[in-house]
Amino acid sequence: MTQWFDQVTTWLGANPEWLGLAIFLIACIECLAVAGILVPGVALLFAVGVMAGSGALELWETLLLAYTGGLLGDLISYGIGRRFHQNIRRLPVLRNHPEWINGAESYFQRYGVASLLVGRYIGPLRPMLPMVAGMLDMPFPRFIAVSMLAAAGWAVAYLVPGWATGAALRLPLPEGFWGEAGVVMVVVLGMLAVIAHNTLREKRWANPMAAALCLAALAAMLVGWPHLQALDQGLMALVQEQRNGSLDRLMVLVTRLGDFTTQLLAGALLATLLLVARQWRAACFAAGTLIATALANTALKHFFARARPDILAEPLGSFSFPSGHSSAAFAFFLVLGILAGRGQPGRLRLTWLLLAALPAVAIALSRVYLGVHWPTDIVAGGLLAGGIAAASLALMQRAAPLEAMPPKVWVLVLPACLALLGGVATWALPEALARYSY
Structure with missing residues (x-):
């Protein structure tokens, strides 16, 4: 995983024209069900934030790309949960790791809408909660309203430190x-x-x-x-x-x-x-x-x-x-x-x-x-x-x-x-x- 991480960051450093797309995709994957647990998205977001702050992208561009990418990840996860409901537990990865979905479901049932706001900052829960919200038939207008708010705070919290570090080094x-x-x-x-x-x-x-x-x-x-x-x-x-x-x-x-x-x-x-x-x-x-x-x-x-x-x-x-x-x-x-x-x-x-x-x-x-x-x-x-x-x-x-x-x-x-x-x-x-x- 460390070698793969180094390869990605090295390639982006040599090809900064792809940095905007990379921020969008990494943010999307970080908020995508299951994938967000497997990929070291936090470290990648900090790394690409540093690259963006070094002069490649303005702060508002960096935040907008991360925001839209994270929101897309939420929507895809919600759609998967809404489409498959309880049958999603039969997927190979989730069948081998039932604790991932069980923990997110318990957290969601206990705290409801607030879980989508707080859980956004808890690594293992972040990519699973939108899927659980869809699985438990949370109304879409309520979900999208909460996700839009949560994604904004998340983008600022996860991208600004890296961007500011890159700008400070420059x-x-x-x-x-x-x-x-x-x-x-x-x-x-x-x-x-x-x-x-x-x-x-x-x-x-x-x-x-x-x-x-x-x-x-x-x-x-x-x-x-x-x-x-x-x-x-x-x-x-x-x-x-x-x-x-x-x-x-x-x-x-x-x-x-x-x-x-x-x-x-x-x-x-x-x-x-x-x-x-x-x-x-x-x-x-x-x-x-x-x-x-x-x-x-x-x-x-x-x-x-x-x-x-x-x-x-x-x-x-x-x-x-x-x-x-x-x-x-x-x-x-x-x-x-x-x-x-x-x-x-x-x-x-x-x-x-x-x-x-x-x-x-x-x-x-x-x-x-x-x-x-x-x-x-x-x-x-x-x-x-x-x-x-x-x-x-x-x-x-x-x-x-x-x-x-x-x-x-x-x-x-x-x-x-x-x-x-x-x-x-x-x-x-x-x-x-x-x-x-x-």
Whole structure:
């Protein structure tokens, strides 16, 4: 297998014109039933991502190819399951390895739609779950909607690290970049691993521990950000190289979701609707988290008084660290994710938090793309919001767990908040585009 892997990567290195097709096919095979277990798709995707980032393909091209390839693999697997149903167990490979399909079926029956989102990141389950969904007659519209969302997050998670590595190797980065990047990654990933472990184990101290870890990591960054200049400058150079007019418009739209006015109105609407629905404790949790995050961010920003990157034609006012857009977006969407996961097992709570974090991550990254925040600014904003949200939840649940909200409340809250966010973000968009020109 190692020799075959080396041959494939060597051939692609000598024939870069086939790299786009290779990314599409590898992503498809990685998500294809049975084949995805047998082929080392993760290693191959990282390798081709490095090649693409070295100058062969733009980031958006790489992600689009991986996304469409993975989605095609899902559709083929679903179609196989829908066509053969239980008879698929008689296929030679699955007959010799019944544990593959039995494990995926058990996981799907236990967690339903959430299994397609979480299982996307679990190697042996990823290629089997779409086939099981078809085998158990999951409605196609529901399957394709979930798969489109899951494939987007999967493409980013599996291709961006390789692409960024290739781009970083190509560009002249500041001395010390890799060491600083390694330290930050180890701290953040280690913190997330401990939080996920405690949540899955249903530990009683999971929320206080999550708050302590987030705030400790934030404190370390508050002390150490002057020593992360190489990381900030290197990542900013990588991101700014990808700017183009078409993507600028999308990123300005995304960043406006985190504007102070947008988040203030969305937070007020959320708290008001929860009060109208008589969800007193949920309203207190939401309002307390959002207000505490805003106050803490403002205090820290003025205390450190860090200057923004010198990229925009007309630099924005105020200070840079931590990012207010990042902290506000993470606070708002984490509140929604925490409320959605109440009363559910640890895996589903993590799933809701993962889904809730995706729009917040997009808003935070848009700030670096537009050149108004350093990368460490948005990381600090996310850590601040995560620590305060976890601490608020721990305080609310001292006497009794925060109860799950009935579906009728979500029918009221979610569409209203999303409509407000979209409406305010698109208002006066041309003026916003001019504001973020460079």
